[in-house]
Amino acid sequence: MTEYNILLEAAKMPDAWYNIIPDLPKPMDPPLHPATHQPLQPSDLEAIFPKSLIAQEMSGEPMISIPGEVMDIYRLYRPTPLRRAYRLEKMLGTPAKIFYKNESVSPSGSHKINTSIAQAYYNKQEGVNEITTETGAGQWGTALSIACAMFDMKCTVYMVRVSFTQKPYRRILMQTYGGNVVSSPSDTTESGRAFLAKDPDTTGSLGMAISEAVEAAATSGGRAKYSLGSVLNHVLLHQTIIGLEAKEQMASVGAEPDVVIGCCGGGSNFAGIAFPFVPDKLKNGRDIDFIAVEPTACPTLTRGLYAYDFGDTAHLTPLLLQYTLGHQFVPPGIHAGGLRYHGVAQQLALLVKEGVMRAVACHQNPVFEALKMFSVSEGILAAPESGHAIRVAIDEALKCKESGEAKTILFNLSGHGHFDMSAYDAYLSNKLDDFELDQSVIDAAEAMIPKV
Amino acid sequence: MTEYNILLEAAKMPDAWYNIIPDLPKPMDPPLHPATHQPLQPSDLEAIFPKSLIAQEMSGEPMISIPGEVMDIYRLYRPTPLRRAYRLEKMLGTPAKIFYKNESVSPSGSHKINTSIAQAYYNKQEGVNEITTETGAGQWGTALSIACAMFDMKCTVYMVRVSFTQKPYRRILMQTYGGNVVSSPSDTTESGRAFLAKDPDTTGSLGMAISEAVEAAATSGGRAKYSLGSVLNHVLLHQTIIGLEAKEQMASVGAEPDVVIGCCGGGSNFAGIAFPFVPDKLKNGRDIDFIAVEPTACPTLTRGLYAYDFGDTAHLTPLLLQYTLGHQFVPPGIHAGGLRYHGVAQQLALLVKEGVMRAVACHQNPVFEALKMFSVSEGILAAPESGHAIRVAIDEALKCKESGEAKTILFNLSGHGHFDMSAYDAYLSNKLDDFELDQSVIDAAEAMIPKV
Numbered sequence A, B: 001m002t003e004y005n006i007l008l009e010a011a012k013m014p015d016a017w018y019n020i021i022p023d024l025p026k027p028m029d030p031p032l033h034p035a036t037h038q039p040l041q042p043s044d045l046e047a048i049f050p051k052s053l054i055a056q057e058m059s060g061e062p063m064i065s066i067p068g069e070v071m072d073i074y075r076l077y078r079p080t081p082l083r084r085a086y087r088l089e090k091m092l093g094t095p096a097k098i099f100y101k102n103e104s105v106s107p108s109g110s111h112k113i114n115t116s117i118a119q120a121y122y123n124k125q126e127g128v129n130e131i132t133t134e135t136g137a138g139q140w141g142t143a144l145s146i147a148c149a150m151f152d153m154k155c156t157v158y159m160v161r162v163s164f165t166q167k168p169y170r171r172i173l174m175q176t177y178g179g180n181v182v183s184s185p186s187d188t189t190e191s192g193r194a195f196l197a198k199d200p201d202t203t204g205s206l207g208m209a210i211s212e213a214v215e216a217a218a219t220s221g222g223r224a225k226y227s228l229g230s231v232l233n234h235v236l237l238h239q240t241i242i243g244l245e246a247k248e249q250m251a252s253v254g255a256e257p258d259v260v261i262g263c264c265g266g267g268s269n270f271a272g273i274a275f276p277f278v279p280d281k282l283k284n285g286r287d288i289d290f291i292a293v294e295p296t297a298c299p300t301l302t303r304g305l306y307a308y309d310f311g312d313t314a315h316l317t318p319l320l321l322q323y324t325l326g327h328q329f330v331p332p333g334i335h336a337g338g339l340r341y342h343g344v345a346q347q348l349a350l351l352v353k354e355g356v357m358r359a360v361a362c363h364q365n366p367v368f369e370a371l372k373m374f375s376v377s378e379g380i381l382a383a384p385e386s387g388h389a390i391r392v393a394i395d396e397a398l399k400c401k402e403s404g405e406a407k408t409i410l411f412n413l414s415g416h417g418h419f420d421m422s423a424y425d426a427y428l429s430n431k432l433d434d435f436e437l438d439q440s441v442i443d444a445a446e447a448m449i450p451k452v
Helices: A051-058 A068-074 A086-092 A113-125 A139-150 A161-166 A168-176 A190-198 A206-218 A233-252 A268-282 A346-353 A364-378 A384-403 A421-428 A439-446 B051-058 B068-074 B086-092 B113-125 B139-150 B161-166 B168-176 B190-198 B206-218 B233-252 B268-282 B346-353 B364-378 B384-403 B421-428 B439-446
Strands: A016-018 A063-065 A082-084 A097-102 A130-135 A154-160 A180-184 A224-226 A259-263 A289-295 A305-309 A320-324 A357-362 A408-413 B016-018 B063-065 B082-084 B097-102 B130-135 B154-160 B180-184 B224-226 B259-263 B289-295 B305-309 B320-324 B357-362 B408-413
Touching (some): A016 A233, A051 A113, A068 A113, A086 A097, A086 A364, A097 A233, A097 A384, A113 A233, A130 A139, A139 A154, A139 B364, A154 A168, A154 A206, A168 B421, A180 A206, A206 A224, A233 A268, A233 A346, A259 A268, A259 A384, A268 A346, A289 A346, A289 A384, A357 A364, A357 A384, A364 A421, A384 A408, A421 B168, B051 B113, B051 B233, B082 B233, B086 B364, B086 B384, B097 B233, B097 B384, B113 B139, B113 B233, B130 B139, B130 B206, B139 B154, B139 B168, B154 B168, B161 B168, B190 B206, B206 B224, B233 B268, B259 B268, B259 B384, B268 B289, B289 B346, B289 B384, B320 B346, B357 B364, B364 B384, B364 B421, B384 B408
Parallel strands (some): A130 A154, A130 A224, A154 A180, A259 A408, A289 A357, B097 B408, B130 B224, B154 B180, B259 B408, B289 B357
Antiparallel strands (some): A016 A063, A305 A320, B016 B063, B082 B097
């Protein structure tokens, strides 16, 4: 029997997340306070995060137990399938074996829900009844809206104005799940009013929306907390369920990856699939090529600086040591909205800096060519973000075709593209632009990075 | 451990479809030739269907082997999960146990692909390189486009004009999978030109689109064949994979259904989940309540006549003995486009007529109320069609709450609602109409049923 769909018994679903902190090749530099630039104290974060998540953010425990209530909700859609892409391999004529972990079958349509459920749970445990957040394309806002519905909490989502206006279906999706969706910048926060005063016609940005969401939580007197969908250590931690499952599933068919690929915006989906395999490389000496794939329109890892920077426009977040294009950088309007972030998770940045992982940047048109190949071979209409991973998986498989190597390639299919049909339409009608940023644009943006 | 997600090992996926014909309580009356009204000969169908599918249409074999190539493509997404809806049960406070089979995780987003893959395979085996079909909301056209892509065949989809214009995302989806999508009525067929001559501004209808697709195949000189997404025996046969899997999955947790529910348009998704359980009732005497759920706007089983009728507007299809509202009936524009069909599968009609199964009709607003309850409890944004099954599952569970009975309820979640956001928006904004058809409208439509 050809084993396409490698399922994992529910009983074998991992019951602890993998914490990479003790396995990092060197200790991480501390986050800094946004105002004082001094190392951040856990208590500095208590205005916006619950204590249990702050503890996870700094934990040195190698494995962290997944609470039973979180496990129960994970079981609504987990373990997700791992698939062997036989039909794609055949189309490419490659000797490589291609596997992908299919996170697109989750209720929110992407991996994002793996952390939103955990975050909602820990907030609820500490008596929080509202969570605020930002969303661009809407994947994260959807995931958090569902999680809050599951725990009977209010969810307020500051949605970047241009998406709010142009992507009504994303908004309706969040509203169906009970999310309170606010067009950002809004007049409900001080930072929002300031952005509007400066430019009433602004399209908004993720940086502005983060500022509003953080402010709304910080000024709620403890009623509401803030939640972030990527970048932070505890977010990446929650996503390791992806790689832990994939590892068990691959082992069940006697496979181990030589190449592990994920698209990379803030870094949580790539980290989710890749981190559990890092000890195999660092401790067991297995030669694994970890590839984070980003858009050329937002080349954080390939053209950014390794430096301390803010996560938002209004300087409300801590400074993290990371790769960054500068917190004022506004990438061109590519369709992979989830990859349009100026920075990246500090853990991931450290691993790239230390040479454990590497990054590749892709143009939009080759990404959509890969998405189309994937749809007609494997049947799945994937998200533009995921298309970056598919593109590089195909490229690596084609290299194997040339070299004759039968490498085992694993990539993370982070989400479906059912809400990205206009992007597919643009590709099919030859209307997609490829963006190659001028060095002067990047230099100007990087000049805004604070000197710490 | 709470067992939410009941997976079936790939190795245990059924390798034969269940054919209900030998188990029917009485023989079916024969299909009649559309022109002569005499019993149809297999050869009459050869202009539009491959011989192997005609043989399946008439087969008396109790089980029909699934070809290996079809099994391999099924394995891209099958076995699909069976879920215990613990969270919905808790929300309702019911002692009932609710299970649902989740067909929404298929590449096409619905159960439709279970038959499109099989039909494409058998056509390809007989040297056919193009398949024509019609589509309303687009689910079937998408499923057939994917299947044709998998077998490297051309797929021409006549899409009802109003959907073609108003639902561009559905069209783009088919085009991404390589489908050739034609707005119907079109000037590419004789029947299309006749419809346009009669009314150049017509919105089109499924009946007209069927006429065009059948004509295009019948006049292709054997190059192209036609494919139907529901109603016919072989289509229902292919869908029994759903119920066969569900039966194994329920048995694995020691459960047997007391109530089996599916939404019902042409009948294939309801038959798919229900038929494999019919022998338990007819042969083993188990008291199972089979409920087909239809919209009040298109009440085929609850208000139609049991009579021979055509499947299309232009009288090109055979006459089948069925429940029908009349082949000229045009239902109001509800959002569950897949349930807007005037007739129903003859096998299903016979079982309802003989009292083995029953039917219930639902209004739109209660259906969307159920969809919303389902989304915030189980996390899944289901299709409006599937919402009909969810509504009745909830109603049956609430009856159990009153009576104290702990019935086991099984329903088929036929598809996701990711392309139905405007319908959700209309519901959330209180803009959905409920349609109760006046008897005079039904009488007028039923008067068009031919006297045979």
